[in-house]
Amino acid sequence: xxxxxxxxxxxxxxxxxxxxxxxxxxxxxxxxxxxxxxxxxxxxxxxxxxxxxxxxxxxxxxxxxxxxxxxxxxxxxxxxxxxxxxxxxxxxxxxxxxxxxxxxxxxxxxxxxxxxxxxxxxxxxxxxxxxxxxxxxxxxxxxxxxxxxxxxxxxxxxxxxxxxxxxxxxxxxxxxxxxxxxxxxxxxxxxxxxxxxxxxxxxxxxxxxxxxxxxxxxxxxxxxxxxxxxxxxxxxxxxxxxxxxxxxxxxxxxxxxxxxxxxxxxxxxxxxxxxxxxxxxxxxxxxxxx
Amino acid sequence: xxxxxxxxxxxxxxxxxxxxxxxxxxxxxxxxxxxxxxxxxxxxxxxxxxxxxxxxxxxxxxxxxxxxxxxxxxxxxxxxxxxxxxxxxxxxxxxxxxxxxxxxxxxxxxxxxxxxxxxxxxxxxxxxxxxxxxxxxxxxxxxxxxxxxxxxxxxxxxxxxxxxxxxxxxxxxxxxxxxxxxxxxxxxxxxxxxxxxxxxxxxxxxxxxxxxxxxxxxxxxxxxxxxxxxxxxxxxxxxxxxxxxxxxxxxxxxxxxxxxxxxxxxxxxxxxxxxxxxxxxxxxxxxxxxxxxxx
Numbered sequence: 038x039x040x041x042x043x044x045x046x047x048x049x050x051x052x053x054x055x056x057x058x059x060x061x062x063x064x065x066x067x068x069x070x071x072x073x074x075x076x077x078x079x080x081x082x083x084x085x086x087x088x089x090x091x092x093x094x095x096x097x098x099x100x101x102x103x104x105x106x107x108x109x110x111x112x113x114x115x116x117x118x119x120x121x122x123x124x125x126x127x128x129x130x131x132x133x134x135x136x137x138x139x140x141x142x143x144x145x146x147x148x149x150x151x152x153x154x155x156x157x158x159x160x161x162x163x164x165x166x167x168x169x170x171x172x173x174x175x176x177x178x179x180x181x182x183x184x185x186x187x188x189x190x191x192x193x194x195x196x197x198x199x200x201x202x203x204x205x206x207x208x209x210x211x212x213x214x215x216x217x218x219x220x221x222x223x224x225x226x227x228x229x230x231x232x233x234x235x236x237x238x239x240x241x242x243x244x245x246x247x248x249x250x251x252x253x254x255x256x257x258x259x260x261x262x263x264x265x266x267x268x269x270x271x272x273x274x275x276x277x278x279x280x281x282x283x284x285x286x287x288x289x290x291x292x293x294x295x296x297x298x299x300x301x302x303x304x305x306x307x308x309x310x311x312x313x314x315x316x317x318x319x320x321x322x323x324x325x326x327x
Numbered sequence: 328x329x330x331x332x333x334x335x336x337x338x339x340x341x342x343x344x345x346x347x348x349x350x351x352x353x354x355x356x357x358x359x360x361x362x363x364x365x366x367x368x369x370x371x372x373x374x375x376x377x378x379x380x381x382x383x384x385x386x387x388x389x390x391x392x393x394x395x396x397x398x399x400x401x402x403x404x405x406x407x408x409x410x411x412x413x414x415x416x417x418x419x420x421x422x423x424x425x426x427x428x429x430x431x432x433x434x435x436x437x438x439x440x441x442x443x444x445x446x447x448x449x450x451x452x453x454x455x456x457x458x459x460x461x462x463x464x465x466x467x468x469x470x471x472x473x474x475x476x477x478x479x480x481x482x483x484x485x486x487x488x489x490x491x492x493x494x495x496x497x498x499x500x501x502x503x504x505x506x507x508x509x510x511x512x513x514x515x516x517x518x519x520x521x522x523x524x525x526x527x528x529x530x531x532x533x534x535x536x537x538x539x540x541x542x543x544x545x546x547x548x549x550x551x552x553x554x555x556x557x558x559x560x561x562x563x564x565x566x567x568x569x570x571x572x573x574x575x576x577x578x579x580x581x582x583x584x585x586x587x588x589x590x591x592x593x594x595x596x597x598x599x600x601x602x603x604x605x606x607x608x609x610x611x612x613x614x615x616x617x618x619x620x621x622x
Contacts, residue, residue, distance in 0.1 A: 072417075072420055074413065074416075075412075075414070075416040075420070078409065078413035079414055079417045079492040079495070079573070080492060080493050081417055081496050091487075091488045091493075094488050095484070095488065097487075098483065121368070123364070124364035124365075124368045125364075127360060127361070127364045128361075128364050128365065131361065184598075184603070185595060186565065189579075189591075192583055196387055197384040197387065198371075198380050201369050202368040202369055203370055205368075272476045273476070276476055276479075276566075279482075279569065279570070289479060290482075293483070293486055308475060308476070309471065322353075
């Protein structure tokens, strides 16, 4: 990448290098200042961490975790909660696809009002205005879904539909729907135009162009993004349990609050297992698809 | 994808293609998983049509407006906002400090394979074993750090060292350290080996090869990915407050507990501005770094 960069090939005292190092020194000073500022602000203490009271506290806590609670009854329960967490992430991701899929066509500029598909359409400005408004509304909805963190969505939905895995799945789906909508939109706005031109030249209508020219191009990439988000979602599904949205997270909250450390370790091992399984599955499917 | 094949002239049609075993197996699995999950997650879409659910949502949404912009509330927020930013910064610093050494150990082109090691590895099976052991241990640690969500780490650290931003920093440092370490090792594994070979041919020592051959190639990507993680850290540190790890999340939790939805809306708006600002800033720095490296 930087094979031919001056830093490597030029002699040590060259002019360009001197200017660069002044700049680098300033960057370094800025980083150090930020570091000092946040070090003080967060009451961080390296001495505490490496040999003081905090280190002792952390080690004691780790010792308390062992051995994990491996009684049959608890293992069975943990298995059930693990599957429940999996189900939340799975359904959440599917809901996200539905949300993103229904909004993405409105939030892609090249499908709504500009570019190849619309260059012939000059006559009716009000139709164009209507399309632009639809585009803006879809974009705004996606932004709203995306920027409100999933934990807040979960709090709102727990309030609305009650405790359990259902609000957790909804919260994941809504937040991820916003994220996927944006990613799908980017993919769709960057499609190759040649197949579209070719189809247009044969006289294909817009819907036909969408099905035969655009969707076949974008589907593999969209699927890859969805699988990637699924990996993120399995972790977030764990977090959502904290606000009462079921799954492993809720049990972790109970275990920590009631000082049931042995059980906590079992639950952590279960998280490790399910996250690793989902990561591997998603990586496998992605290599098969793309 | 394959269902929408445009009809072609008869001479060009391919023999009708069946679905592959892969597609059939995964479709069946998908449907079964979906049905199972649907039952397990107690999905009840009709709940939204019932008057009670609708009333609750309506109460929540209307209760949020207008946002609470009174001075007495806003003046409370300065400190948590700054604390959130400091928490994310310190967490990212710590993550880099954990991720970099572990990432180096977990890079196999540095620890036991490739041109840096081929001479030393020949014959020395004990050294090989040691290095492979270090590599595997680093990988295992990184994977443990990153598979446990930062939220759970924060929860445990709050239990271990008490409330405040300190456990938040530890949580972000550990879990993001795991992610950074993995990505660092991937970046280092994929550098162009040409310059390294050239340096080795001049008789450069291993640290020199690392400093002059490897690092200059990898640095822009390393920095860029670290900045990206900092963006994520801002979001995460806003949420960590829920378990008592400082920052704006703590305020959010208090407002939520007291059902003061006006305050909740203010906080969500502040969060939105912070996240958007950091996104823009980090995207700008990243494009500057990557752009400069490509000159």
